[in-house]
Amino acid sequence: MADAFEDAAAGGVVDLMIGVPSPTAEQADKYRKYLAQVHDRESREDFTFPAQYMFKNVPEFADLSDPVRTLIDEMDAHNIRIGMLNVSTSLDARRALAEYPDRFIASWDVDPNRGMEAVREVEQAVEQLGVKSVQVFPAGLTPQVDIDDKKMYPLYAKCVELDIPIFVNAGVPGPRVPMECQNVARIDEVCWYFPDLTFVTRHGCEPWTELAVKLLLKWPNLYYSTSAFAPKYYPSDIVEYANTRGADKVLYAGYYPAGLTLDRIFDELPKVPFRDHVWPKFLRDNALRLFGMETA
Amino acid sequence: MTNLAFEEARAGGVVDTMIGFPAPREETIHHYDFIRKQAMDAETQDMEFPAQYMFKGVPKFEEVDDPVEMLVGLMDQFGISKALTGMPVDGGASQRALEKYPDRFYSQCQVDPNQGMESVRNLDRAVREHGAVAAHCWGTGLIPQVPVNDKKMYPIYAKCVELDIPIFVYAGVPGPRIRFEPQYVGHLDEVCWFFPDLKIVTRHGGQPWTELLVKLLLKWPNLYYSTSAFAPRHYDKRIIEYANTRGADKVIYAGYFPMGLSLDRIFGELPDVPFRDHVWPKFLRENAERVLKI
Numbered sequence: 001m002a003d004a005f006e007d008a009a010a011g012g013v014v015d016l017m018i019g020v021p022s023p024t025a026e027q028a029d030k031y032r033k034y035l036a037q038v039h040d041r042e043s044r045e046d047f048t049f050p051a052q053y054m055f056k057n058v059p060e061f062a063d064l065s066d067p068v069r070t071l072i073d074e075m076d077a078h079n080i081r082i083g084m085l086n087v088s089t090s091l092d093a094r095r096a097l098a099e100y101p102d103r104f105i106a107s108w109d110v111d112p113n114r115g116m117e118a119v120r121e122v123e124q125a126v127e128q129l130g131v132k133s134v135q136v137f138p139a140g141l142t143p144q145v146d147i148d149d150k151k152m153y154p155l156y157a158k159c160v161e162l163d164i165p166i167f168v169n170a171g172v173p174g175p176r177v178p179m180e181c182q183n184v185a186r187i188d189e190v191c192w193y194f195p196d197l198t199f200v201t202r203h204g205c206e207p208w209t210e211l212a213v214k215l216l217l218k219w220p221n222l223y224y225s226t227s228a229f230a231p232k233y234y235p236s237d238i239v240e241y242a243n244t245r246g247a248d249k250v251l252y253a254g255y256y257p258a259g260l261t262l263d264r265i266f267d268e269l270p271k272v273p274f275r276d277h278v279w280p281k282f283l284r285d286n287a288l289r290l291f292g293m294e295t296a
Numbered sequence: 297m298t299n300l301a302f303e304e305a306r307a308g309g310v311v312d313t314m315i316g317f318p319a320p321r322e323e324t325i326h327h328y329d330f331i332r333k334q335a336m337d338a339e340t341q342d343m344e345f346p347a348q349y350m351f352k353g354v355p356k357f358e359e360v361d362d363p364v365e366m367l368v369g370l371m372d373q374f375g376i377s378k379a380l381t382g383m384p385v386d387g388g389a390s391q392r393a394l395e396k397y398p399d400r401f402y403s404q405c406q407v408d409p410n411q412g413m414e415s416v417r418n419l420d421r422a423v424r425e426h427g428a429v430a431a432h433c434w435g436t437g438l439i440p441q442v443p444v445n446d447k448k449m450y451p452i453y454a455k456c457v458e459l460d461i462p463i464f465v466y467a468g469v470p471g472p473r474i475r476f477e478p479q480y481v482g483h484l485d486e487v488c489w490f491f492p493d494l495k496i497v498t499r500h501g502g503q504p505w506t507e508l509l510v511k512l513l514l515k516w517p518n519l520y521y522s523t524s525a526f527a528p529r530h531y532d533k534r535i536i537e538y539a540n541t542r543g544a545d546k547v548i549y550a551g552y553f554p555m556g557l558s559l560d561r562i563f564g565e566l567p568d569v570p571f572r573d574h575v576w577p578k579f580l581r582e583n584a585e586r587v588l589k590i
Contacts, residue, residue, distance in 0.1 A: 115490050116457050150447030151490065157451035160413050193412055193448065 005270045008279035012081030014105075014287035016167070016253035017202065017227040019085060020067045020092040024048055024060045035175050036142050043176045049259060051174025051228075057264065059257045068096045071257075072103065078262045081284075084253075087129060088121075097129070105291060107133040107167065111141055112151040119154050126162055132291055134159055134166045135202075138181040139173035147186035156194050165198035165290055167225065170212070171205040174228070184208035184215070191219035198290060202227045202253065209237040216241060216249050223290065227253035230260055231268035242282060243275045250278075251286045299567035305576035309377030311584035313464070314499065314524035314550035316381070317363035317389040321356055331472045334439055340473050345556065347471025347525075353561060355554040363389045368397060374559045377581075378590060380404050384426035402590050403428040404464065409448035410438055416451050423459045429588045430497075431456050431463040436470050436478040445483035453491050462495035462587050464522070467509065468502040471525070471556075481505035481512070488516035495587055497548060499524040506534040513538060513546050520587055524550035527557055528565035539579060540572045547575075548583045 028048035035043070035050050043050055049058050064070055075083055081103070087093045088109040097104045108125040110118045125131040134155065138145050145151050147168055159166045170187060172179045184205050191199060200223040205212035216222050224246075226234055242250040256262045274282060288294065319327075321344075331346045340346050345354050360366060367389075371379060377400065382390035384403040393401045405422035407415045422428040431452065435442035442448050444465050456463045467484065469476040481502050488496065497520040502509040513519050521543075523531060539547040553559050571579060584590075 116454060116493065119454055119458075148447070150445070150450045153447045153450035154454035157413060157416055157454060161416075196413060 004276035004279045005274075005283075008283045009079045009266075009269075011280060011284060013079050013252065013283045015075070015080045015083045015256075016200070016225050016251055016287055018071070018075070018080070018083035018254055018256055019258060020071050020090060020096055021059065021061045021064055021257040022067060022090075022092065023062060023064060027061075035140060035177065037144070037177045038175060040176050050176070051259065054174055055259045057261065058259050059261050061257070067092050068099060071096060072100060074256065074262050075103065078266045080262070082287075084133065084287075086135060087131065088125070094129070101130075105133065106131045107135045109135050109137070110155055112136065112145045112149070112155055113141060113143065115151070116154065119158050122155065122158055123162070126164065131164075133164050135168070136166065137169045137173075139169065139177050139179065140175065144178065144181040146181040147183070148189045149181075152190070153193075156190060156197050159198070160194055160196050165200050165223075167200045167202050169203045170201040171203055171208060173203070184212050187212075187215055187222065188218075191215065191222050195219075195221065197221060199223070200225050200251065200290070204229050204235065205238075206235060209235040213237050213241045213246070216246055223249050223251055223286070225251040225253035228255045228259060230264060231272045234272055239273060242278050243273075247275075247278045247281050248286055248289075250282055251290070252283050301571075301573035301576045302567045302580075305580045306375045308577060308581060310375050310549065310580045311378045311380075311588075311590075312371075312376045312551045312553075313380045313497070313522050313548055313584050313588075315367070315371075315376070315379045315553050316555060317367050317393070318355070318357045318360050318554045319363060320360050321358060328472075330439065331437060331474065334441075335473050337473050346473070347556065350471050351556045353558060354556050355558045357554070364393045364396065367393070368400065370553070370559055371400070374563045376559075378402065378585075380430065380584075380588070382406070384422050384428050402430075402588060404430040404432040407431050407433045407452050407463075408438060409433065409435065409442045409446065409452055410440065412448075413451065416455050419452065419455050420459070423461055428461070429590060430461050433463065434466050434499075436466060436474060436476070437472075441475060441478045443478040443480075443483055445486045446478075449487070450490075453487065453494050456495075457491055457493045460589075462497050462520070464497045464499050466500045467498040468500055468505060470500065481509045484509075484512055484516075484519065488512065488519050492516075492518065494518060496520065497522050497587065499550065501526050501532060502535075503532060506532045510534050510538045510543070513543055520546050520548055520583070522548040522550035525552045525556060527561060528569045531569055536570060539575050540570075544575045544578050545583055545586075547579055548587065549580050 031050050052058055084105040084107050085093045086109050087106045097106050108131045138147055170182050170184050198221045202225055254265050328346050332341055379401055381401045394403055405419050405428040407419055466479045467481050495518045499522055551562050
């Protein structure tokens, strides 16, 4: 089992959720501004990372002389050939993309509350920055936007037109904000109405993984990515699905530097009970196919 | 009593934003099958025109030699210089009219939000490749019905904004005996809020929520009203008052020939509508030309 993992990883990993590290204090400020809707004292005052009650050893950074270099070194150390980066807000992420264009896939974070402006920005980002995917964190928006909300529809339509995937957080969110907008059941209607939309879930879909598997089976263009989960906590429903009918539908995504170190992720990964043939698909090939890139 | 302001405005040419080609009776009967399909009452099944209980003297034609020439003849007779017609490529009268009289006819592309992205793509093609100037959706008549503020409409609205074309939607209790809820006037508010650049033109009166509709017309700069399906003697008082005060640029003439009203009746009654003088040219022509960019 470990050998299959090693062989697959040696061919290069695609990490569908990675970021350029920034000093922890700065990042904490950003979270506080962004997650304006947390109401509890702990989230507002004590947490530097809004879901930290769930994570051990969240990566911390004090001084970073060259954060892009830090990221590349981390990727190299763990055989990560390509990482997907959100370039919508971080100048460091844009620099990383500009300096290492073959190491990154650019993603664009959207706020559907901004209507057509958000739609136009996606078009521009694709044209001007070579962005290849859209991402949205429904529970983190102010106001929150349901996965199946009408505000999402122009963005889904634009993704279909541009033929790019959208990555959407699904399942109970870590930050202490209401969960309903990310109920996995909401995905069903979206996949029905937009059969050509490539929809990739993020952040686990828990506790509705049984339903997620039903939907993954039902909708050919629905995918699951493992972001924000340490491999030892990958839901058993998902691992079983990948081992049976879903080998092409489950994609590796990490959570560095937001909540997990790559050391931890890559220590735990070999112990995930994927069958041998799943590993290369999970670590790389499914992602490359999603973006129309050559598989090995 | 002659209405000079009306006559003068009409002499400059009328734009009719809702007119159709006459067709023989046997054909038009089947045209309304989609309404009969969702009507539950027995009477609708027997009506030739499913809103006929409200209309007197619905135009009927036993034989139509050439619908395009017939309509152009009538338009000339009543001073209608331009008309909004159907799909650009329908293989029928609409397409022929657009080809033969390009300065008289302008195409509106019908959209079906139940068809998802296919309808968005059709609209894109109709405008970019075939010069359609507007989108059109009667969501209440669709199976299933699609409310004006339904999520299925949103990709279409977004496309209209991108293409910078107006969309004609229906507002108010519909004539045919099907549910009115999809075209409740209150639905417009949310759409105008989320798509501030979207030009929406309401059809079919907005009754009985015209007081609300006037509030919304005032609130939303890109919301317009058209008078389709109403004989001028029944134009809503609140709408006339709005046109005479702050809304002169927002109320647009639309007829209903041959579906429910004859042009004889419409133009016989129009001069008696108590619009103030300055409203007439805007109402009959200028507002439509501006919104449709024709």
